[in-house]
Amino acid sequence: MAEGILGLGSGQASALNSDLIEKLKTAERKSTVEPYETKIENITTEKEVFANIQTKVSELLETIKPFDLFVSGGVTAFEQKSATTSGDSVTFDAADVKSLNKGFTSVEVTQLAQKDVYQSNTFNAATKDTAINQGDLVINGQTFDTTNKTYEQLATEITAKTGMNAAVDQVGSDSYRLVIKSEDTGIDNKLTISGAASQALGYTTDGTVINSANHILEAKNLIAKVDGVTYDVASNSITVDGLKITANKEGTSTINVVEDTTQVETQMQNFITKYNELVALVDSEAYNADSKIADKSAIRDIVNQVKTKLFGSYGENGDKSVFNFGIELAKDGGLSLDSKKFNEAVQNDITGLKDLFLGSAENKGLGTLLKETLDEMKFSGGLLNTYETSMTSREKTLNDEKDKAEEALNKKYELLALQFSSYGAIINQMEASFSGLKMLIQQSTSGN
Structure with missing residues (x-):
C-alpha cells in the first residue's frame, strides 16, 4: 500500500518555512533591487x-x-616689475604694481616725522590712586577738570578725545608719570597744554610756558627729497608715482624699478x-x-x-x-x-x-x-554645474526607485510568509486526518 495520498503524510508543512522564503526573496532581489544598487x-x-x-x-x-x-x-604676466634697492633709511612698497613707473628713484631723509609727547612730574603709588584736585588741565582747547579724579581716570578721559592719548606709566620701582601724546605725527598734530593742573603736574612752568624738561618729544614733520623734490609732511609715509615710501631714519636710499618678464x-x-x-x-x-x-x-x-x-x-x-x-x-x-x-x-x-x-x-x-x-x-547652467546637477538628480531617482523596489519585494514576501503559514496549518490538518485513515487501513489489513 502507498505511504501517502496526494503527497500527504510526508511532513510537507515543515518545508514551507522562513528559510525557503528567504531563498526565494534573495533570488528575486538579484533581478529587482541589485541592478539599482x-x-x-x-x-x-x-x-x-x-x-x-x-x-x-x-x-x-x-x-x-x-x-x-x-x-x-x-x-598680468606682461606687467610684472622687479626692483633693486640700496640703503636702509626708507622701505619701499607698492599697492598697485601697474601704477609703478620704471626707472631710478632716490630718497634723502633729513628729518623724521614724530609725535608731540609730554610727561608729568613723577608721583608715587599712593598719590597715583588719590584724587588730583589741581583744577583744570587744558589740551588743545579741551578742558579736563581734575577735581576728584585719579591719574588713571584723567588718562582715560584724555584718551577719549580725538587727537590725543594718555597713560599712567610706571618709570621706577615706586615712580609714575602721566604721559600725554599726540595721536599722530607732524607739526599740525602738536599739543598745546595749559591750566592750573598743567603747572601743578609739570607740563608748563607757569600754566602756559612749556616745561622743556618734560616736553620729551617735539612734534615734527618728515622732511625728505624724492628725486630732488622736497616733501615736508606730517607722516613718515608718502606715495610718489605709485611707490609707497616709508622713512625709517635719516639717510639716503634708492630704488630701481624695471620690467620683469622672467x-x-x-x-x-x-x-x-x-x-x-x-x-x-x-x-x-x-x-x-x-x-x-x-x-x-x-x-x-x-x-x-x-x-x-x-x-x-x-x-x-x-x-x-x-x-x-x-x-x-x-x-x-x-x-x-x-x-x-x-x-x-x-x-x-x-x-x-x-x-x-x-x-x-x-x-x-x-x-x-x-x-x-x-x-x-x-556657473549655473554651465557645463560643470549642469553635469553635477544631473548626477545628483540621477542618484536621487535611482535611490527612490531602489527604495520602491525594496519595499515592493518586502511586501510581497511578507504576504507570501502569511500564505505559507496558512498553507502549513491546512497541510497539518490534512496530515492529521490522513494519519487516522492510515491507521484504520493498517488495522483492517492486519487481520488478513
Whole structure:
C-alpha cells in the first residue's frame, strides 16, 4: 500500500518555512533591487571621476589668470616689475604694481616725522590712586577738570578725545608719570597744554610756558627729497608715482624699478602642463568603454570649448595665434612649448603677445576669453554645474526607485510568509486526518 495520498503524510508543512522564503526573496532581489544598487555604485565612482575633472579645470583656470586682461587682485604676466634697492633709511612698497613707473628713484631723509609727547612730574603709588584736585588741565582747547579724579581716570578721559592719548606709566620701582601724546605725527598734530593742573603736574612752568624738561618729544614733520623734490609732511609715509615710501631714519636710499618678464615662460609652461593634464584625463574617460561617466559627450565638450578658444585667431587684425609664438601641438594631442621661439617673442614682440593673450576691452584676447569660458563652466547652467546637477538628480531617482523596489519585494514576501503559514496549518490538518485513515487501513489489513 502507498505511504501517502496526494503527497500527504510526508511532513510537507515543515518545508514551507522562513528559510525557503528567504531563498526565494534573495533570488528575486538579484533581478529587482541589485541592478539599482549597481547603478548607484557607478554614480559614486562617476562623481569621483568628475570631481577630478573639476579639479583639473580649476587648476587650468588658475594658470590662465595671469594672461587675463581683467586679472583680479594682481597684474598680468606682461606687467610684472622687479626692483633693486640700496640703503636702509626708507622701505619701499607698492599697492598697485601697474601704477609703478620704471626707472631710478632716490630718497634723502633729513628729518623724521614724530609725535608731540609730554610727561608729568613723577608721583608715587599712593598719590597715583588719590584724587588730583589741581583744577583744570587744558589740551588743545579741551578742558579736563581734575577735581576728584585719579591719574588713571584723567588718562582715560584724555584718551577719549580725538587727537590725543594718555597713560599712567610706571618709570621706577615706586615712580609714575602721566604721559600725554599726540595721536599722530607732524607739526599740525602738536599739543598745546595749559591750566592750573598743567603747572601743578609739570607740563608748563607757569600754566602756559612749556616745561622743556618734560616736553620729551617735539612734534615734527618728515622732511625728505624724492628725486630732488622736497616733501615736508606730517607722516613718515608718502606715495610718489605709485611707490609707497616709508622713512625709517635719516639717510639716503634708492630704488630701481624695471620690467620683469622672467616669469612669463614659467607661467606659460604651467598653463600648458595643466591643459595637457585635463586633456589626458578627459580622453581617458571619454574613450574608455569601462568608464563610469554617463555622458561622455558632455565631458568632451569641456575640452572642445577650451580648444575652440585656444586655437582661434586674435589681435586687432585677427592674425595672431598661439602657433606664432612657439606653442605647438604634440603627437599625443597635447601642447608643447618651443622655449627659444617663445622667449624671442617675449624679448622682441611683447606687444604681439599682449594682443594675443590680453587683447582689449573691445577685442578680447585668448587668455581673457578662456578665463571667462572656464569661469562660466562653473556657473549655473554651465557645463560643470549642469553635469553635477544631473548626477545628483540621477542618484536621487535611482535611490527612490531602489527604495520602491525594496519595499515592493518586502511586501510581497511578507504576504507570501502569511500564505505559507496558512498553507502549513491546512497541510497539518490534512496530515492529521490522513494519519487516522492510515491507521484504520493498517488495522483492517492486519487481520488478513
